[in-house]
Amino acid sequence: MILLDYKSSKPIYEQIIEQIKLNVMKQYLKPGDAIPSVRKLALELEITPGTVAKAYQELERQQIIETIRGKGTFIAGEIELKPDEKKVLEIKKRLQTELMELKMMGYSKNMVVDLVVGIYEEMCVC
Amino acid sequence: MLEVKNIYKSYNKNQVVKDVSLTVMPGEIHGLIGENSAGKTTLIKCVTGIYKADKGDVLYDEKPVYDNPEVKEKIGYVADYNEYIKYYTISQMVHMYEKFYPAFNKEKFNDFNQIFKLPVDKRIMTLSKGQKMRLAFMLETAKEPDYLILDEPTSGLDPVAKAKFFELLINEVEQREIGVLISSHHLDGLEKICDSVTMMHEGVVERQMSMEDMKSELVKLNVVFEGGAGKAVYDLPQILRISNVGSIYTMVVKEYDESFDKKLRELGASLVEPVDISLEELFVVLEEAKED
Known part of the structure; x- marks a missing residue:
């Protein structure tokens, strides 16, 4: 379910968050699907349970997963998609830098749009 | 909660454990690491109430562990070297556990043995080191303790048995919320199961923190x-x-x-x-x- 890049400078817990979100977006994981417990995933990925717990806490805060005591952890029933203003601003800043590089390489507006649409379509079945 | 408070232990004049404190909460796995002769096994023997500490307390929900059979029943202990009655077969040993420990869950023992496959009709003296370790783990876990104390439980286990051991252990922790204190030199194993860790050196605690912080x-x-x-x-x-x-x-x-x-x-x-x-x-x- 999750493939980690141990050589990446991106923190492991962020990689877990990202990949679970991606699996949800691609609908490989659907509402109500059980996901491994913190300890099982830690054992499987060979990382500290604390790291998995940190990722799960964040996913729970974002209401992407829910833990039912005594039953396990599941993809949340209804995933509410509401953009976090602060986060959007952060992403905008990152995009600005990336777009600048594309522009320097001669990318036109249309080429950029095609690229972004391509990535978006790869990500979800919508 | 299992609490170790300022424990001291010496043999003759040799101070082996000095002012060691730690706590294990229900549902928590606490790792104990340190080089050879750092005092881990001595500390564990004080925690399980085999040794009486020279100074300090070991408390199970605020009740002393030493000389307290009622509390000791709720603490499982797998030693680094497990001796049972040599001439007994495994089945006879299981029977003895059933008599000694009212909470002993024979079904659980049998379930574990579906995985570990020990020859129950064999005498204990004929078992290998790894088999004895598995037997000790199965017996001590099947008595359904609230805390499990494991001294180098993965030594002598082959890779397949080791993986199964970790799986069974985390199942117990998740399902029954037992607390675990585990010492090991196999740090790659500890890393993926421990919530917190104590590092000992020459009898004293050198570092004690969550595994995340340690990392x-x-x-x-x-x-x-x-x-x-x-x-x-x-x-x-x-x-x-x-x-x-x-x-x-x-x-x-x-x-x-x-x-x-x-x-x-x-x-x-x-x-x-x-x-x-x-x-x-x-x-x-x-x-x-x-x-x-």
């Missing part, structure tokens, strides 16, 4: 110095270990922060990238740093 004590970096790293880099006091392949330098660094990052760049680094460090490497580097 961030030292940072491993991949750094590129295109023209090679100069002496100034090697002289940086934060660097505990450094090696290179061409212009890519791998270093293990303490007290890593932004100013260190900046310093490296001032010294000519074109890329600084933190990578994951294993508990094993972290432990070795810390030990080496102490010797210098």
Whole structure:
């Protein structure tokens, strides 16, 4: 379910968050699907349970997963998609830098749009 | 809660455990690490109530463990070296556990043995070290304790048995919320199951923290110095270990922060990238740093 890049400078817990979100977006994981417990995933990925717990806490805060005591952890029933203003601003800043590089390489507006649409379509079945 | 409060223990005049404290909460796995003769086994024998500590307390929900059979029943203990009645078969041993421990769950023992496959009709004296270890784990876990204390439980286990052991252990922790204190030299195993860790050295606690914090004590970096790293880099006091392949330098660094990052760049680094460090490497580097 999750493939980690141990050589990446991106923190492991962020990689877990990202990949679970991606699996949800691609609908490989659907509402109500059980996901491994913190300890099982830690054992499987060979990382500290604390790291998995940190990722799960964040996913729970974002209401992407829910833990039912005594039953396990599941993809949340209804995933509410509401953009976090602060986060959007952060992403905008990152995009600005990336777009600048594309522009320097001669990318036109249309080429950029095609690229972004391509990535978006790869990500979800919508 | 299992609480160890300021324990001291000496043999003759040899002080083996000095002022050690730790707590294990229900549902928590606490790792105990340290080089040989750091005092881990002695500490464990005090915690399980086999030894009486010279000073300090071991408390199970605020009740002393030593000389308290009622409490001891709720603590499972797998020793580094497990001796049972040699001439008994495994079945006879199971029967004895059933008589001694009212909570003993024979079904659980049998379930475990579906996985570990010990020959129940064989006498204990004919078992290998790994088989005895598995037997001890199965017996002590099937008595459904609230706490499990494991001294080097993975020694003598082959890789398949080790993987199964970890799986069974975390199932118990998750389903029954037992607390576990585990000592091991197999740090890669501990790393993926422990919530917190105590590092002992010469009888005292050297570090005690969550596994997450322990892992961030030292940072491993991949750094590129295109023209090679100069002496100034090697002289940086934060660097505990450094090696290179061409212009890519791998270093293990303490007290890593932004100013260190900046310093490296001032010294000519074109890329600084933190990578994951294993508990094993972290432990070795810390030990080496102490010797210098």
